[in-house]
Amino acid sequence: MQEDIQALLANSSFFGKYKLDTTEKGFLGRGSFSVVRRCERIEDGAMFAVKIVSQRFATQAQREARILEMVKGHVNIVRLVDVHSDPLHFYLVMELLMGQELLARLRKLEKFTEAEAADIMRQLVSAVGFLHSKRIVHRDLKPENILFESEDCNARLRLVDFGFARLLPACVEQQLKTPCFTLQYAAPEVLDLGDTLPEYNEQCDLWSLGVILFTMLSGQVPFHARSKTESATEIMHRIRKAEFSFEGDAWRAVSLEAKQLINGLLTVDPKKRLSMQELSRHAWLHSSASLETPLQTPNVLPSFAGETFNETLQAFLTANRDGFHLMEVDAAPLMKRRGLKRQSAEKEANDKASKRVAAFETVPEENSTSSTHRPTQLGMMTPDVMMNYRIPPAGTIRDTRGSDSS
Template sequence: MRSRIIKNQPLIPNHISKVAKDFILKLLIKNPKRRLGAKGLEDVKRHPFFGSDMDWDAIAQKRVPAPIKPKIKDEMDTSNFADEFTRLPLTDSPGLAPPTESLFRGYSFISPTVLFGPENAVNEDLYNLLRLTNHQRPDPSQLHRLIKTSPFFQNYELIDREGFLGEGSYSICRRCRNRRTQEEFAVKIVSLRQEVDTQNEIELLRLCQGHANIVKLHEVFTDELHTYIIMELLTGGELFYRIRTQASFSEKEASQLMKKLVSAVNFMHSNDLCHRDLKPENLLFSSPHPNAEIKIIDFGFAKKRTKHQPMTTPCGTLLYTAPEVLRAATSFRDSHSSSLSTSSSSSSTSTTIALVPSTTTNSNSAAYGYDESCDLWSLGVILYTMLSGEVPFNSITTHRTAEEIVEDITRSKLSYDSPAWKNVSQAAKDLVKGLLDFLKDNLRAQ
């Protein structure tokens, strides 16, 4: 992705006008000194794209009606929600496909952004605190005092260059270095606004310690603004990035990776813990070494199971979510139509489902619950893609209702006739079929 941004030219659709195309291309000039806007905001305003009658003062005062008003079907339609609610990137890039092995032609997995955006709550918390002094800009001395009193910054320092590892709406992930030992770690910095969820994530991550294929938790700090979760630094990249950069990828290698992932998932399930968001983005290698361990990360959606009590909150990533979880979404919508909040994006099929009712208890909860076997479905989707380079159920879009999505997944007959499956053994195909099996009348794993 980084190479494409630096070297490739953007692909502009033919239906866009010449003026609009010129405006976009000048904004995307790679040399910042030549880029439109380098001479200031007036440089942007003068572009013909805005015409000669644009009243900028009226726009600033919000006196100009919006040219586009989002269309919504009903109060439950969240197709126009901002990206901060999705936490996820696009899985199918509209841009030019990068040159790569034919195994992954037509499938472009995009990692999370590593930009520290201004709308990130971690940044906003710090900014709001420093603004209490009525300074137009944060006072460096005040910022120094704030950092000096933080137990995290007393023990660690953030690495500036290429130190960003990822971000969410309420968190960022950075490289950090222990001041005493100089050892490097990854730190997830989470806003205290999410304190309840953060403590749950920490508790469940601690519960999973001791397995070679689950990220190691080092220690946790909290100050007046943030919680700092220090974990081992995984430098080998995501699962599919590793596969795509190899000269070849065999069924044997897929088998070895899947064996480790199944072992880790079994370890979690034996501790009554369900991950609920297994996907390529959450599978990282410990180092660039060919024999590096693969690790499961991000326990933000994980859940500690109560015995004989099904889980009822639908969450996960659309393309990797089991049918029974999607069916729970349908039941939630029907049962909690007045108290349901959702998270989705119309731009991507890799949509986070986070439907949380005002209460998680219901007398009929067993009718739409699910169990830890939803993690096995996610592994099946991952294995299917590893072996074929194709994503099953990729035609699903977020414009469809939960019922339509469930119907698509449960009725779709996966094809194993494409050339990509020619050299895949019957045993591997049977494993994929077994993992992607959904028994409509039985929500529990057998």
């Protein structure tokens, strides 16, 4: 088996062009069915990040590659450099980002102002607005998917991880249905609290931008576990009611205009929520240059992140006990109708792929389920992911666990 795998890799187009860094330093991130590592282009020594995906999930990787091709050229979106495929894996070669993720960067600052927050927000709005102009919804906007190109104080940000990104249906009346999210940043309409799938559109990204802005300005997440005993269901109910406040010392230095913007983004009804056009024209984004009063964010983040993330993680770990669940994608009525015809063929193909993949070190399969099931999004929030979120390594391109079909 080992000789067969080595023979397959020897004929791989990726390994013919790149040298994979298999050292500890070369490891950048991991998902359930992929890893991200540094790699070196053999012809000129240029360094990149490569996302390596098992062929069992090549369809999802190909979709991500197509979306990254569609958004090439925007200065605030990670750049796709190359795509390769061999019998074992699918390879997405991307620019290597040497800066940290958003909250880790803010945590290190001695001073952070609204003017600086507005600059970050303008870049985010530009990136997400560009996606929406292409009818693409990111669906997983959060601080760990916002990286900086370098450690330089003037470094530009990059939006990364398009594993959950989808094209909006061509018909205006149709909406996305599959619930994909990270709980603290999820829009109310995306949450699945019953037996029917939610319906939502690009407005879910606007809500997530509101949560990110709230966190930047205060160092706190508006929706999180308030105690170690609070369940994910309780957090979801607070999200669906937009139960948050601007109370506390951290908000005393924040302008009224910034709070009004957050209120407009964290509006439960997506039809009443600020649109991308309204957000891009909002006065706070363009007139906050004079707001140089230091925020408490760098001081609040270190203590707040540890406590609240541990408590939110506990809510996830006890979620099934308390009745919270995310519907399995293949168990949903919509997916059942789509999947019946191809289920048998997929099972045979995936079984073969599973045997091919088993021995390759860089793609962990230990969390995979039955070959006919795709992972629930609950699996995203495991203890190692939470720790990576809180203390991210430099040069990371994050990977969202799992994928889905709508």
